Amino acid sequence: MKVKICGITDVITGIAAVQYGADAIGLVFAESKRRVSVEKAKEIIQRLPKAVYKVGVFVNETKEEIERIASLVGLTHIQLHGDETADFCRSLSLPVIKAISFQGNDSLKICTNLASEFILLDSPKGKYRGGNGTVFNWLDVDLNLLGHKKVILAGGLNNENVEQAIKIIKPYMVDVSSGVETNGIKDLTKIKSFIEIVKGSKKGGN
Incomplete structure:
Protein backbone atom coordinates (compact mmCIF):
# COMPACT_ATOMS: atom_id res chain seq x y z
CA MET A 1 0.00 0.00 0.00
CA LYS A 2 1.40 3.35 -1.03
CA VAL A 3 1.24 6.54 1.01
CA LYS A 4 1.15 10.18 -0.07
CA ILE A 5 1.83 12.93 2.44
CA CYS A 6 0.29 16.10 1.06
CA GLY A 7 0.74 19.73 1.98
CA ILE A 8 4.49 19.55 2.62
CA THR A 9 5.92 23.04 3.10
CA ASP A 10 9.50 22.50 4.26
CA VAL A 11 12.55 20.39 3.46
CA ILE A 12 12.90 18.72 6.87
CA THR A 13 9.35 17.36 6.81
CA GLY A 14 9.65 16.21 3.22
CA ILE A 15 12.86 14.30 3.88
CA ALA A 16 11.51 12.77 7.09
CA ALA A 17 8.28 11.61 5.42
CA VAL A 18 10.26 9.80 2.73
CA GLN A 19 12.60 8.26 5.30
CA TYR A 20 9.55 6.94 7.15
CA GLY A 21 8.34 5.30 3.92
CA ALA A 22 6.20 7.83 2.05
CA ASP A 23 5.91 7.01 -1.67
CA ALA A 24 4.62 10.42 -2.74
CA ILE A 25 4.94 14.01 -1.55
CA GLY A 26 2.24 16.58 -2.34
CA LEU A 27 3.04 20.26 -2.88
CA VAL A 28 0.11 22.67 -2.99
CA PHE A 29 0.20 25.52 -5.51
CA ALA A 30 -3.47 26.45 -5.08
CA GLU A 31 -5.17 28.62 -2.46
CA SER A 32 -4.52 26.87 0.83
CA LYS A 33 -2.95 27.40 4.21
CA ARG A 34 -0.40 24.85 2.99
CA ARG A 35 0.41 26.68 -0.23
CA VAL A 36 4.10 26.57 -1.10
CA SER A 37 6.16 28.92 -3.24
CA VAL A 38 7.81 27.73 -6.43
CA GLU A 39 11.21 28.38 -4.89
CA LYS A 40 10.46 26.38 -1.74
CA ALA A 41 8.92 23.52 -3.75
CA LYS A 42 12.06 23.30 -5.89
CA GLU A 43 14.21 23.23 -2.76
CA ILE A 44 12.14 20.39 -1.28
CA ILE A 45 12.08 18.33 -4.47
CA GLN A 46 15.83 18.60 -4.96
CA ARG A 47 16.29 16.76 -1.66
CA LEU A 48 13.95 13.88 -2.45
CA PRO A 49 14.87 10.50 -3.98
CA LYS A 50 14.16 10.02 -7.67
CA ALA A 51 11.66 7.20 -7.12
CA VAL A 52 9.34 9.32 -4.95
CA TYR A 53 6.31 10.87 -6.68
CA LYS A 54 6.53 14.67 -6.59
CA VAL A 55 2.92 15.76 -6.96
CA GLY A 56 1.88 19.35 -7.63
CA VAL A 57 -1.67 20.24 -6.56
CA PHE A 58 -3.55 22.80 -8.69
CA VAL A 59 -7.11 24.15 -8.82
CA ASN A 60 -8.46 25.60 -12.08
CA GLU A 61 -5.01 26.80 -13.11
CA THR A 62 -4.00 27.48 -16.71
CA LYS A 63 -2.15 24.82 -18.64
CA GLU A 64 0.73 27.23 -19.22
CA GLU A 65 1.19 27.96 -15.52
CA ILE A 66 0.96 24.29 -14.55
CA GLU A 67 3.56 23.33 -17.13
CA ARG A 68 5.81 26.23 -16.10
CA ILE A 69 5.77 25.27 -12.43
CA ALA A 70 6.12 21.55 -13.17
CA SER A 71 9.22 22.18 -15.26
CA LEU A 72 10.79 24.64 -12.81
CA VAL A 73 10.43 22.55 -9.68
CA GLY A 74 10.67 19.02 -11.11
CA LEU A 75 7.20 17.59 -10.61
CA THR A 76 6.48 14.02 -11.69
CA HIS A 77 2.66 14.15 -11.37
CA ILE A 78 -0.03 16.82 -11.56
CA GLN A 79 -3.02 16.67 -9.23
CA LEU A 80 -6.08 18.62 -10.38
CA HIS A 81 -8.67 19.59 -7.77
CA GLY A 82 -10.85 21.94 -9.79
CA ASP A 83 -13.31 21.74 -12.66
CA GLU A 84 -10.77 20.59 -15.22
CA THR A 85 -12.18 18.66 -18.18
CA ALA A 86 -11.05 15.31 -19.54
CA ASP A 87 -9.54 17.13 -22.54
CA PHE A 88 -7.58 19.42 -20.23
CA SER A 101 -15.25 15.12 -4.50
CA PHE A 102 -17.51 12.22 -3.57
CA GLN A 103 -21.11 13.43 -3.37
CA GLY A 104 -22.84 10.20 -4.26
CA ASN A 105 -22.06 7.74 -7.02
CA ASP A 106 -23.27 10.08 -9.75
CA SER A 107 -20.12 12.09 -9.13
CA LEU A 108 -18.04 9.05 -10.15
CA LYS A 109 -19.47 8.79 -13.67
CA ILE A 110 -16.80 11.23 -14.83
CA CYS A 111 -14.24 8.46 -14.27
CA THR A 112 -15.16 6.68 -17.50
CA ASN A 113 -14.24 9.74 -19.58
CA LEU A 114 -10.96 10.55 -17.92
CA ALA A 115 -7.75 9.49 -19.60
CA SER A 116 -5.86 9.86 -16.33
CA GLU A 117 -4.51 6.67 -14.79
CA PHE A 118 -5.21 7.94 -11.28
CA ILE A 119 -8.38 9.07 -9.51
CA LEU A 120 -8.18 10.80 -6.15
CA LEU A 121 -11.36 10.14 -4.22
CA ASP A 122 -11.89 13.00 -1.77
CA SER A 123 -14.56 14.28 0.58
CA PRO A 124 -16.98 16.99 -0.57
CA LYS A 125 -15.55 20.48 -1.00
CA GLY A 126 -15.12 22.67 2.07
CA LYS A 127 -13.37 26.01 2.39
CA TYR A 128 -10.67 24.65 0.09
CA ARG A 129 -10.85 22.04 -2.67
CA GLY A 130 -8.91 19.57 -0.52
CA GLY A 131 -7.20 19.20 2.83
CA ASN A 132 -10.32 20.00 4.82
CA GLY A 133 -9.98 17.02 7.13
CA THR A 134 -13.51 15.70 6.63
CA VAL A 135 -14.48 12.06 6.07
CA PHE A 136 -17.15 10.74 3.71
CA ASN A 137 -18.94 7.39 3.99
CA TRP A 138 -16.68 4.89 2.23
CA LEU A 139 -19.42 2.25 2.25
CA ASP A 140 -21.49 4.43 -0.08
CA VAL A 141 -18.90 4.21 -2.87
CA ASP A 142 -19.75 1.92 -5.78
CA LEU A 143 -16.26 0.63 -6.53
CA ASN A 144 -17.39 -0.71 -9.91
CA LEU A 145 -17.75 2.86 -11.17
CA LEU A 146 -14.04 3.46 -10.65
CA GLY A 147 -13.17 1.00 -13.41
CA HIS A 148 -9.50 0.13 -13.65
CA LYS A 149 -8.25 3.43 -12.31
CA LYS A 150 -5.61 3.55 -9.62
CA VAL A 151 -7.59 4.99 -6.73
CA ILE A 152 -5.94 7.35 -4.28
CA LEU A 153 -8.13 7.73 -1.20
CA ALA A 154 -8.14 11.06 0.64
CA GLY A 155 -10.48 12.98 2.91
CA GLY A 156 -10.07 13.05 6.68
CA LEU A 157 -7.78 10.05 6.98
CA ASN A 158 -5.81 9.69 10.20
CA ASN A 159 -4.13 7.08 12.39
CA GLU A 160 -7.45 5.99 13.86
CA ASN A 161 -9.48 5.39 10.68
CA VAL A 162 -7.07 4.60 7.85
CA GLU A 163 -7.08 0.82 8.36
CA GLN A 164 -10.87 0.70 8.09
CA ALA A 165 -10.76 2.92 4.99
CA ILE A 166 -8.25 0.60 3.32
CA LYS A 167 -10.36 -2.48 4.06
CA ILE A 168 -13.44 -0.90 2.45
CA ILE A 169 -12.02 0.94 -0.57
CA LYS A 170 -8.85 -1.12 -1.19
CA PRO A 171 -7.11 1.85 -2.83
CA TYR A 172 -3.83 1.97 -4.70
CA MET A 173 -2.64 4.74 -2.37
CA VAL A 174 -3.86 6.69 0.65
CA ASP A 175 -3.38 10.45 0.87
CA VAL A 176 -3.17 12.38 4.15
CA SER A 177 -2.63 16.01 5.05
CA SER A 178 -4.48 17.45 8.06
CA GLY A 179 -4.66 13.99 9.67
CA VAL A 180 -0.92 14.09 10.39
CA GLU A 181 -0.87 17.65 11.72
CA THR A 182 -0.95 19.15 15.19
CA ASN A 183 -2.29 22.69 15.43
CA GLY A 184 -2.09 23.00 11.64
CA ILE A 185 1.57 21.97 11.40
CA LYS A 186 2.87 18.66 10.09
CA ASP A 187 3.70 16.39 13.03
CA LEU A 188 6.60 14.01 12.34
CA THR A 189 5.43 11.55 15.00
CA LYS A 190 1.98 11.36 13.43
CA ILE A 191 3.46 11.00 9.93
CA LYS A 192 5.66 8.11 11.07
CA SER A 193 2.77 6.36 12.82
CA PHE A 194 0.41 6.83 9.88
CA ILE A 195 2.88 5.30 7.43
CA GLU A 196 3.64 2.40 9.78
CA ILE A 197 -0.08 1.66 10.17
CA VAL A 198 -0.71 1.72 6.40
CA LYS A 199 2.36 -0.30 5.48
CA GLY A 200 1.50 -2.86 8.14
CA SER A 201 -2.14 -3.23 7.07
CA LYS A 202 -2.82 -6.87 6.16
CA LYS A 203 -5.66 -5.73 3.88
CA GLY A 204 -3.57 -3.10 2.16
CA GLY A 205 -2.14 -5.12 -0.70
CA ASN A 206 1.26 -4.17 -2.11
Missing part, protein backbone atom coordinates in the same frame (compact mmCIF):
# COMPACT_ATOMS: atom_id res chain seq x y z
CA CYS A 89 -6.20 16.42 -18.35
CA ARG A 90 -5.10 14.83 -21.62
CA SER A 91 -3.36 18.02 -22.73
CA LEU A 92 -0.81 18.01 -19.91
CA SER A 93 2.67 16.59 -20.32
CA LEU A 94 2.83 14.70 -17.01
CA PRO A 95 0.62 11.96 -15.53
CA VAL A 96 -2.54 13.46 -14.05
CA ILE A 97 -4.24 12.63 -10.75
CA LYS A 98 -7.82 13.91 -11.08
CA ALA A 99 -9.54 14.60 -7.79
CA ILE A 100 -13.24 13.86 -7.46
Whole structure:
Protein backbone atom coordinates (compact mmCIF):
# COMPACT_ATOMS: atom_id res chain seq x y z
CA MET A 1 0.00 0.00 0.00
CA LYS A 2 1.40 3.35 -1.03
CA VAL A 3 1.24 6.54 1.01
CA LYS A 4 1.15 10.18 -0.07
CA ILE A 5 1.83 12.93 2.44
CA CYS A 6 0.29 16.10 1.06
CA GLY A 7 0.74 19.73 1.98
CA ILE A 8 4.49 19.55 2.62
CA THR A 9 5.92 23.04 3.10
CA ASP A 10 9.50 22.50 4.26
CA VAL A 11 12.55 20.39 3.46
CA ILE A 12 12.90 18.72 6.87
CA THR A 13 9.35 17.36 6.81
CA GLY A 14 9.65 16.21 3.22
CA ILE A 15 12.86 14.30 3.88
CA ALA A 16 11.51 12.77 7.09
CA ALA A 17 8.28 11.61 5.42
CA VAL A 18 10.26 9.80 2.73
CA GLN A 19 12.60 8.26 5.30
CA TYR A 20 9.55 6.94 7.15
CA GLY A 21 8.34 5.30 3.92
CA ALA A 22 6.20 7.83 2.05
CA ASP A 23 5.91 7.01 -1.67
CA ALA A 24 4.62 10.42 -2.74
CA ILE A 25 4.94 14.01 -1.55
CA GLY A 26 2.24 16.58 -2.34
CA LEU A 27 3.04 20.26 -2.88
CA VAL A 28 0.11 22.67 -2.99
CA PHE A 29 0.20 25.52 -5.51
CA ALA A 30 -3.47 26.45 -5.08
CA GLU A 31 -5.17 28.62 -2.46
CA SER A 32 -4.52 26.87 0.83
CA LYS A 33 -2.95 27.40 4.21
CA ARG A 34 -0.40 24.85 2.99
CA ARG A 35 0.41 26.68 -0.23
CA VAL A 36 4.10 26.57 -1.10
CA SER A 37 6.16 28.92 -3.24
CA VAL A 38 7.81 27.73 -6.43
CA GLU A 39 11.21 28.38 -4.89
CA LYS A 40 10.46 26.38 -1.74
CA ALA A 41 8.92 23.52 -3.75
CA LYS A 42 12.06 23.30 -5.89
CA GLU A 43 14.21 23.23 -2.76
CA ILE A 44 12.14 20.39 -1.28
CA ILE A 45 12.08 18.33 -4.47
CA GLN A 46 15.83 18.60 -4.96
CA ARG A 47 16.29 16.76 -1.66
CA LEU A 48 13.95 13.88 -2.45
CA PRO A 49 14.87 10.50 -3.98
CA LYS A 50 14.16 10.02 -7.67
CA ALA A 51 11.66 7.20 -7.12
CA VAL A 52 9.34 9.32 -4.95
CA TYR A 53 6.31 10.87 -6.68
CA LYS A 54 6.53 14.67 -6.59
CA VAL A 55 2.92 15.76 -6.96
CA GLY A 56 1.88 19.35 -7.63
CA VAL A 57 -1.67 20.24 -6.56
CA PHE A 58 -3.55 22.80 -8.69
CA VAL A 59 -7.11 24.15 -8.82
CA ASN A 60 -8.46 25.60 -12.08
CA GLU A 61 -5.01 26.80 -13.11
CA THR A 62 -4.00 27.48 -16.71
CA LYS A 63 -2.15 24.82 -18.64
CA GLU A 64 0.73 27.23 -19.22
CA GLU A 65 1.19 27.96 -15.52
CA ILE A 66 0.96 24.29 -14.55
CA GLU A 67 3.56 23.33 -17.13
CA ARG A 68 5.81 26.23 -16.10
CA ILE A 69 5.77 25.27 -12.43
CA ALA A 70 6.12 21.55 -13.17
CA SER A 71 9.22 22.18 -15.26
CA LEU A 72 10.79 24.64 -12.81
CA VAL A 73 10.43 22.55 -9.68
CA GLY A 74 10.67 19.02 -11.11
CA LEU A 75 7.20 17.59 -10.61
CA THR A 76 6.48 14.02 -11.69
CA HIS A 77 2.66 14.15 -11.37
CA ILE A 78 -0.03 16.82 -11.56
CA GLN A 79 -3.02 16.67 -9.23
CA LEU A 80 -6.08 18.62 -10.38
CA HIS A 81 -8.67 19.59 -7.77
CA GLY A 82 -10.85 21.94 -9.79
CA ASP A 83 -13.31 21.74 -12.66
CA GLU A 84 -10.77 20.59 -15.22
CA THR A 85 -12.18 18.66 -18.18
CA ALA A 86 -11.05 15.31 -19.54
CA ASP A 87 -9.54 17.13 -22.54
CA PHE A 88 -7.58 19.42 -20.23
CA CYS A 89 -6.20 16.42 -18.35
CA ARG A 90 -5.10 14.83 -21.62
CA SER A 91 -3.36 18.02 -22.73
CA LEU A 92 -0.81 18.01 -19.91
CA SER A 93 2.67 16.59 -20.32
CA LEU A 94 2.83 14.70 -17.01
CA PRO A 95 0.62 11.96 -15.53
CA VAL A 96 -2.54 13.46 -14.05
CA ILE A 97 -4.24 12.63 -10.75
CA LYS A 98 -7.82 13.91 -11.08
CA ALA A 99 -9.54 14.60 -7.79
CA ILE A 100 -13.24 13.86 -7.46
CA SER A 101 -15.25 15.12 -4.50
CA PHE A 102 -17.51 12.22 -3.57
CA GLN A 103 -21.11 13.43 -3.37
CA GLY A 104 -22.84 10.20 -4.26
CA ASN A 105 -22.06 7.74 -7.02
CA ASP A 106 -23.27 10.08 -9.75
CA SER A 107 -20.12 12.09 -9.13
CA LEU A 108 -18.04 9.05 -10.15
CA LYS A 109 -19.47 8.79 -13.67
CA ILE A 110 -16.80 11.23 -14.83
CA CYS A 111 -14.24 8.46 -14.27
CA THR A 112 -15.16 6.68 -17.50
CA ASN A 113 -14.24 9.74 -19.58
CA LEU A 114 -10.96 10.55 -17.92
CA ALA A 115 -7.75 9.49 -19.60
CA SER A 116 -5.86 9.86 -16.33
CA GLU A 117 -4.51 6.67 -14.79
CA PHE A 118 -5.21 7.94 -11.28
CA ILE A 119 -8.38 9.07 -9.51
CA LEU A 120 -8.18 10.80 -6.15
CA LEU A 121 -11.36 10.14 -4.22
CA ASP A 122 -11.89 13.00 -1.77
CA SER A 123 -14.56 14.28 0.58
CA PRO A 124 -16.98 16.99 -0.57
CA LYS A 125 -15.55 20.48 -1.00
CA GLY A 126 -15.12 22.67 2.07
CA LYS A 127 -13.37 26.01 2.39
CA TYR A 128 -10.67 24.65 0.09
CA ARG A 129 -10.85 22.04 -2.67
CA GLY A 130 -8.91 19.57 -0.52
CA GLY A 131 -7.20 19.20 2.83
CA ASN A 132 -10.32 20.00 4.82
CA GLY A 133 -9.98 17.02 7.13
CA THR A 134 -13.51 15.70 6.63
CA VAL A 135 -14.48 12.06 6.07
CA PHE A 136 -17.15 10.74 3.71
CA ASN A 137 -18.94 7.39 3.99
CA TRP A 138 -16.68 4.89 2.23
CA LEU A 139 -19.42 2.25 2.25
CA ASP A 140 -21.49 4.43 -0.08
CA VAL A 141 -18.90 4.21 -2.87
CA ASP A 142 -19.75 1.92 -5.78
CA LEU A 143 -16.26 0.63 -6.53
CA ASN A 144 -17.39 -0.71 -9.91
CA LEU A 145 -17.75 2.86 -11.17
CA LEU A 146 -14.04 3.46 -10.65
CA GLY A 147 -13.17 1.00 -13.41
CA HIS A 148 -9.50 0.13 -13.65
CA LYS A 149 -8.25 3.43 -12.31
CA LYS A 150 -5.61 3.55 -9.62
CA VAL A 151 -7.59 4.99 -6.73
CA ILE A 152 -5.94 7.35 -4.28
CA LEU A 153 -8.13 7.73 -1.20
CA ALA A 154 -8.14 11.06 0.64
CA GLY A 155 -10.48 12.98 2.91
CA GLY A 156 -10.07 13.05 6.68
CA LEU A 157 -7.78 10.05 6.98
CA ASN A 158 -5.81 9.69 10.20
CA ASN A 159 -4.13 7.08 12.39
CA GLU A 160 -7.45 5.99 13.86
CA ASN A 161 -9.48 5.39 10.68
CA VAL A 162 -7.07 4.60 7.85
CA GLU A 163 -7.08 0.82 8.36
CA GLN A 164 -10.87 0.70 8.09
CA ALA A 165 -10.76 2.92 4.99
CA ILE A 166 -8.25 0.60 3.32
CA LYS A 167 -10.36 -2.48 4.06
CA ILE A 168 -13.44 -0.90 2.45
CA ILE A 169 -12.02 0.94 -0.57
CA LYS A 170 -8.85 -1.12 -1.19
CA PRO A 171 -7.11 1.85 -2.83
CA TYR A 172 -3.83 1.97 -4.70
CA MET A 173 -2.64 4.74 -2.37
CA VAL A 174 -3.86 6.69 0.65
CA ASP A 175 -3.38 10.45 0.87
CA VAL A 176 -3.17 12.38 4.15
CA SER A 177 -2.63 16.01 5.05
CA SER A 178 -4.48 17.45 8.06
CA GLY A 179 -4.66 13.99 9.67
CA VAL A 180 -0.92 14.09 10.39
CA GLU A 181 -0.87 17.65 11.72
CA THR A 182 -0.95 19.15 15.19
CA ASN A 183 -2.29 22.69 15.43
CA GLY A 184 -2.09 23.00 11.64
CA ILE A 185 1.57 21.97 11.40
CA LYS A 186 2.87 18.66 10.09
CA ASP A 187 3.70 16.39 13.03
CA LEU A 188 6.60 14.01 12.34
CA THR A 189 5.43 11.55 15.00
CA LYS A 190 1.98 11.36 13.43
CA ILE A 191 3.46 11.00 9.93
CA LYS A 192 5.66 8.11 11.07
CA SER A 193 2.77 6.36 12.82
CA PHE A 194 0.41 6.83 9.88
CA ILE A 195 2.88 5.30 7.43
CA GLU A 196 3.64 2.40 9.78
CA ILE A 197 -0.08 1.66 10.17
CA VAL A 198 -0.71 1.72 6.40
CA LYS A 199 2.36 -0.30 5.48
CA GLY A 200 1.50 -2.86 8.14
CA SER A 201 -2.14 -3.23 7.07
CA LYS A 202 -2.82 -6.87 6.16
CA LYS A 203 -5.66 -5.73 3.88
CA GLY A 204 -3.57 -3.10 2.16
CA GLY A 205 -2.14 -5.12 -0.70
CA ASN A 206 1.26 -4.17 -2.11
